[in-house]
Amino acid sequence: MSTAPGYQSPVVTVTATLPKRGLGSAVLVVPVVSGDDDAASPKVVGNPFLDAEAVGEIEVALAALGAKGGAEATTRVLVPSLPVSSVLAVGLGKARDEYPAELIRKVSGVAARALSGTESVVTTLGELDLEAAVEGLILGAYRFSEFRSAKTAPKDPALAKITVLATDKGAKAAAIRAADIATAVATARDFVNTPPSHLFPDEFAKRARALGEATGLQVEVLDEKALAKAGYGGIVGVGKGSSRQPRLVRLIHKGGGRKAKTVALVGKGITFDTGGISIKPAASMHHMTSDMGGAAAVIATVVLAAKQKLPIDVIATVPMAENMPSATAQRPGDVLTQYGGITVEVLNTDAEGRLILADAIVRACEDEPDYLIETSTLTGAQTVALGARTPGVMGSDEFRDRVARLSQEVGENAWPMPLPEELKDDLKSSVADLANISGSRFAGMLVAGVYLREFVADGVQWAHVDIAGPAYNTGGPWGYTGKGGTGVPTRTMFAVLEDVAANG
Ligand code: BES
Ligand code: MN
Ligand code: ZN
Numbered sequence: 042m043s044t045a046p047g048y049q050s051p052v053v054t055v056t057a058t059l060p061k062r063g064l065g066s067a068v069l070v071v072p073v074v075s076g077d078d079d080a081a082s083p084k085v086v087g088n089p090f091l092d093a094e095a096v097g098e099i100e101v102a103l104a105a106l107g108a109k110g111g112a113e114a115t116t117r118v119l120v121p122s123l124p125v126s127s128v129l130a131v132g133l134g135k136a137r138d139e140y141p142a143e144l145i146r147k148v149s150g151v152a153a154r155a156l157s158g159t160e161s162v163v164t165t166l167g168e169l170d171l172e173a174a175v176e177g178l179i180l181g182a183y184r185f186s187e188f189r190s191a192k193t194a195p196k197d198p199a200l201a202k203i204t205v206l207a208t209d210k211g212a213k214a215a216a217i218r219a220a221d222i223a224t225a226v227a228t229a230r231d232f233v234n235t236p237p238s239h240l241f242p243d244e245f246a247k248r249a250r251a252l253g254e255a256t257g258l259q260v261e262v263l264d265e266k267a268l269a270k271a272g273y274g275g276i277v278g279v280g281k282g283s284s285r286q287p288r289l290v291r292l293i294h295k296g297g298g299r300k301a302k303t304v305a306l307v308g309k310g311i312t313f314d315t316g317g318i319s320i321k322p323a324a325s326m327h328h329m330t331s332d333m334g335g336a337a338a339v340i341a342t343v344v345l346a347a348k349q350k351l352p353i354d355v356i357a358t359v360p361m362a363e364n365m366p367s368a369t370a371q372r373p374g375d376v377l378t379q380y381g382g383i384t385v386e387v388l389n390t391d392a393e394g395r396l397i398l399a400d401a402i403v404r405a406c407e408d409e410p411d412y413l414i415e416t417s418t419l420t421g422a423q424t425v426a427l428g429a430r431t432p433g434v435m436g437s438d439e440f441r442d443r444v445a446r447l448s449q450e451v452g453e454n455a456w457p458m459p460l461p462e463e464l465k466d467d468l469k470s471s472v473a474d475l476a477n478i479s480g481s482r483f484a485g486m487l488v489a490g491v492y493l494r495e496f497v498a499d500g501v502q503w504a505h506v507d508i509a510g511p512a513y514n515t516g517g518p519w520g521y522t523g524k525g526g527t528g529v530p531t532r533t534m535f536a537v538l539e540d541v542a543a544n545g
Contacts, residue, residue, distance in 0.1 A: 051162075055205050055212045055216045072131055086169070099128055106118065116132075129152055143452040161201065176219045179200075180521035180528075182200035185230065221345060222532060230527065246262045252344050253340075259293035260292055265288075278375070289404070303353065303356065303412075305412070306534060308337070312333050318390045331526065356408050358405040360401040383475060396477060413501050429511065431455070433455070433456060440502040448533035464491045465491050
């Protein structure tokens with residue numbers, strides 16, 4: 042069970058010319074742009090691989106079908122002179138000198154979804170942005186069918202082979218890097234999509250261990266006894282309502298020399314959040330299968346860092362618990378002691394994320410990291426403030442802005458938010474050092490960030506990324522994102538790690 046197969050990423054190969062044979066039933070994906078006025082038909086772009094005749098055939102067919110080449114529009118055409126079964130034209134909208142990476146990622150994802158059931162794809166999209174094309178194709182093709190029996194399992198094969206046409210010398214290395222990144226995102230998605238019946242703290246810890254050991258990471262797992270003994274009051278308090286015991290997983294990548302930077306990653310791993318005794322309404326409670334989205338992304342990221350041999354140290358600290366109401370559950374009004382000694386009055390058992398995260402943050406800071414990124418499906422207030430696709434990032438001003446900038450570069454689009462000093466007063470308790478909720482309805486996302494700030498050691502540059510909405514797509518598919526787990530913010534965190542490796 043702990044080595045569940047998960048999504049098999051397609052194999053990516055790079056070649057400088059369109060193979061004359063051997064492509065079988067492959068589909069060729071070609072980017073097109075819209076004409077200068079509404080009547081004009083689409084034009085093929087970025088294409089040193091097809092001769093004028095083939096390009097002409099594609100453009101004539103598109104014109105005949107009335108295609109416009111608008112952004113993300115797809116049109117399938119037959120081009121008998123080419124050694125592929127058909128051609129899928131994907132629109133980029135208006136022609137430009139350079140196309141944003143996120144546009145290439147999106148149209149590649151749209152193409153992969155439009156070709157669902159196609160085993161092999163060849164594409165010229167790599168000539169515009171190779172990494173974006175590979176990421177978009179792999180992520181767009183992602184599917185999760187582990188829990189479908191023969192009755193409803195997809196009959197069509199999954200995308201198994203991507204052939205990228207590219208003239209650039211560094212293309213091969215770039216393709217491997219992009220495939221590794223996309224595969225890490227798929228790993229995070231698999232974790233999120235695995236239902237709480239099958240992914241509970243002990244099982245999650247076992248799977249994290251298996252992944253970590255397979256990549257050469259050092260792995261430590263604390264079980265419920267070790268957690269209680271060491272004083273992890275937040276993790277124990279949240280976990281004690283469930284018959285499935287909590288865990289704390291640590292995955293350590295030692296990639297740097299003596300002077301290398303250390304980055305701590307912390308991710309919320311609530312395998313299911315009922316709210317506990319402060320129970321949630323039934324209507325959307327099943328979405329709380331995504332309440333370990335932060336943990337999933339953190340585990341995928343540290344494994345990716347090891348795979349990519351990043352020359353820094355990365356230490357993931359991942360608390361895992363199931364938040365259940367029961368005769369052994371913590372009560373509203375209980376007081377617990379977080380790891381490190383701060384006492385907390387638990388006024389609402391549904392504000393459980395911050396309780397397990399505070400313990401994990403204190404533990405992570407014992408390693409004296411230079412930077413700490415913590416990410417969590419922490420507050421419904423995140424979606425109220427920023428919507429379902431925009432993570433909120435809070436923390437040390439400079440590092441927060443750096444994380445947000447890099448997140449926007451990779452298309453995950455985290456946005457900087459403040460942690461106003463005055464909100465701390467709202468967390469005053471009449472019996473303990475802190476309360477776990479504020480008495481006010483205002484600024485719920487920021488209040489949670491202010492709570493977490495109390496646990497970050499002085500001198501650590503930190504960022505808190507709230508992904509309550511962005512971790513899980515409850516709407517229809519779009520771009521390279523399907524329904525369910527999105528894998529956000531794996532690519533943001535990896536971009537930060539690479540940036541720290543390059544620039545300190
Ligand atoms: N896991 C939830 C936050 C959440 C809400 C994630 C919607 C994804 C979608 C978190 O544990 C929670 O319940 N937060 C409470 C905090 C409140 C009690 C202060 C919330 O947002 O309502
Ligand atoms: Mn909750
Ligand atoms: Zn939660």
